[in-house]
Amino acid sequence: GAVVSQHPSWVICKSGTSVKIECRSLDFQATTMFWYRQFPKQSLMLMATSNEGSKATYEQGVEKDKFLINHASLTLSTLTVTSAHPEDSSFYICSAETATSTDTQYFGPGTRLTVL
Amino acid sequence: GENVEQHPSTLSVQEGDSAVIKCTYSDSASNYFPWYKQELGKGPQLIIDIRSNVGEKKDQRIAVTLNKTAKHFSLHITETQPEDSAVYFCAEGNTGFQKLVFGTGTRLLVSP
Numbered sequence: 001g002a003v004v005s006q007h008p009s010w011v012i013c014k015s016g017t018s019v020k021i022e023c024r025s026l027d028f029q030a031t032t033m034f035w036y037r038q039f040p041k042q043s044l045m046l047m048a049t050s051n052e053g054s055k056a057t058y059e060q061g062v063e064k065d066k067f068l069i070n071h072a073s074l075t076l077s078t079l080t081v082t083s084a085h086p087e088d089s090s091f092y093i094c095s096a097e098t099a100t101s102t103d104t105q106y107f108g109p110g111t112r113l114t115v116l
Numbered sequence: 117g118e119n120v121e122q123h124p125s126t127l128s129v130q131e132g133d134s135a136v137i138k139c140t141y142s143d144s145a146s147n148y149f150p151w152y153k154q155e156l157g158k159g160p161q162l163i164i165d166i167r168s169n170v171g172e173k174k175d176q177r178i179a180v181t182l183n184k185t186a187k188h189f190s191l192h193i194t195e196t197q198p199e200d201s202a203v204y205f206c207a208e209g210n211t212g213f214q215k216l217v218f219g220t221g222t223r224l225l226v227s228p
Contacts, residue, residue: 107159
């Protein structure tokens with residue numbers, strides 16, 4: 001139980017293009033989803049917290065107009081990296097909380113983004 | 117602000133030995149302490165967690181201890197196996213605020 005998937009698992013794009021990453025909770029309803037970014041050999045950095053049906057809450061220093069988050073249903077959240085640049089290349093990971101265990105986060109497998 | 121220190125940053129042990137990773141936090145309101153295992157190129161996997169109303173929790177070869185007075189908690193892995201090799205992250209959270217603060221990670225290498 002508590003399986004989270006992400007799609008795609010990796011993506012390569014040209015500088016200036018936009019990329020959408022999907023995060024799905026497969027066997028539970030996720031009232032809250034989180035988006036993290038992880039650079040090589042570093043810890044997870046929280047980018048934003050997303051509650052279903054409301055605007056995402058972004059962490060300090062994260063540009064909300066660049067990293068668009070949509071959480072339209074209890075099983076799907078999307079992160080769109082707009083006008084991507086090489087410095088946006090990173091490992092993006094989502095997590096989700098179940099409604100019954102509101103502090104336990106289950107993580108997706110991550111998406112490797114490479115911007116050329 | 118919130119801060120979690122994690123030590124050591126790397127840990128090498130022989131198969132069968134025990135491994136201990138320690139984390140120290142600063143927020144006295146924290147009441148949830150999970151541990152995650154991350155293999156190369158994959159997302160973190162929850163391996164064990166503990167809440168502030170207990171001092172120790174065990175699941176087969178893995179145990180976590182919590183000292184709320186000293187604000188530190190530790191992960192103990194006994195009878196280590198090569199497949200335990202990964203990066204381990206501690207985290208702390210507060211049920212009321214949802215988000216987790218992660219430690220800096222420990223790279224564990226178990227040699228056969």
